[in-house]
Amino acid sequence: MTEFHWITLGLGVALVAGVWGFNAWQEWRFKKRAAAAFARSHPDVLLETPKNMVRQGEAVARMEPSLAGAGTPPPPASPVVNAPEELELTDSLALAVSVLDPSLDYIAELHPGETIDYAEITQIEVGKRIRTLGLSTLDEWEVVRPGGSYSELRIGLQLVDRQGPLSEAQMVMFCEQVIALAERAGGVATFPRREDKLRIAQHLDTFCADVDMLIGLNIVSSRNPFPISRVRSMAESAGMVFEGDGAFHMRSDSGKALFTLTDRHHRPLDALEDTPSLTLMLDVPRVAGGELAFDRMTDLAQQMALTLGGDLVDDENRSLKPADLAAIQKQLIVIYDRMDERGIAAGSMAALRLFA
Known part of the structure; x- marks a missing residue:
């Protein structure tokens, strides 16, 4: 090989080594920054607030019916979370704690180099x-x-x-997007330890699965289908209101959902002239005072079955007797006691978020 070839070869090797070295330095730099971000150890008044301070307010569907299911479960409803103007709070810290809860959320802190405008906060x-x-x-x-x-x-x-619970892949995606936002803002982002939060998520999901129950009472025609006009009359007389999802809703005086009345196959009732079967449904963890709501629902179910000439049955079309309804009531009390002990009261903001 000539001297020119040797010089060219040497330059090529030097270029490859330089590129490799630069990439290694970039990787080391990123890992150092990420490690610093996840090593968060400083206390924070917002993130360390006791969980019972945020058990207030409102948000909405994993279905695991027990005893008396509701047939094929309807599609999950869209979460409804209070907008800031709906929260009657004057203290900004109370507002912050009511929206983000360290026991329910993985909370990143972002410190921009300068103030960051809303338009710069990417979704x-x-x-x-x-x-x-x-x-x-x-x-x-x-x-x-x-x-x-x-x-x-x-x-x-x-x-x-x-x-289900937050996955590690979802958490990593979240962290990457928050870090990218922080870099664009000329600042830094810090995070709680991922391992700790993933473990909390698994334990919390196990608890939620144990208390997540949708109770459905089915009224099935023994002869002719039920005329929707009669169904509507009975529902409205009981205080139920027909809403845009094609079902009747029973709500509390404050507007909270208690239970619904639907076609058993979840067809919009306003699109039917009659139906062979109806379902009264109670979403257990989302209803505060569910024992009383269940009593109202069973009373209405028995009245409708008697008046319409139908049979009150469970998900397998087995007849529901008073003893069966009493057994469901007892199970309901056990579930609500467990939720109270966990600090996640049925119908609370925490419950409405978790069971959505």
Whole structure:
């Protein structure tokens, strides 16, 4: 080989080594920053707030019916979370704690280099509920809103819902997107330990699966189908209201959902002239005072079965006797006691979020 060839070869080797070295340095730099982010150990008044301080408010479907199921479960309803204007709270910290709960959320802290505007806060998508709070220029926490400018962000990723617990892959995706947002804002992001939160998510999901029950009482025609006009008359006389999902809803005086009346096969009732079967349904963990709601539901079910000439049956079309209904009532009490002991009261904001 000539001297020119040797020089060319040497330059090529040097170039490859340089590229390799630069990539190795970049990887080391990223790992160092990520390790620093996940090594969060400083206390935070927002993140360390006791969980019982946030058991207030409202949000909505894993179906595991027990004793008296409801047939094929309907599609999960869309989560409904209180918007900031619906929360009658004057203290910004109370607002922050009511929206993000360290026992339910994996909460990232984002510290931008300068204030970050709402328009710069990119949407994060990982398949779980995410809420973002910002520390405004007035030094008050608020749910981020158009036109807002923030010196600090708290971004919460919900640990559990009815689709199951947060996965490690979802958590990694979340962290990557938050880190990218922090870099664009010229700042840094910090996170709780992933292993700890994943373990909490698994335990919480196990608890939720144990108490998640949808009780359905079916009224089946023994002869002719039930005319929808008569069904409507009875439902409205009982205080139920027909809503846009094609079902009748029983609500409390404050508007909270108690139970529903639907066609057993979940066809919109306003699209039918008659139906051979109906279902009264109670979503157990989402209803506060569920024992009384169950009593009202069973009374209405028995009255409708008698008046319409139908049979009250369970999911396997077995006749439901008073003793069967009493057994369900006892199981219901056990579930609500377990939820209270866990600090997740039925119908509370925590329950409505977890069972959504």
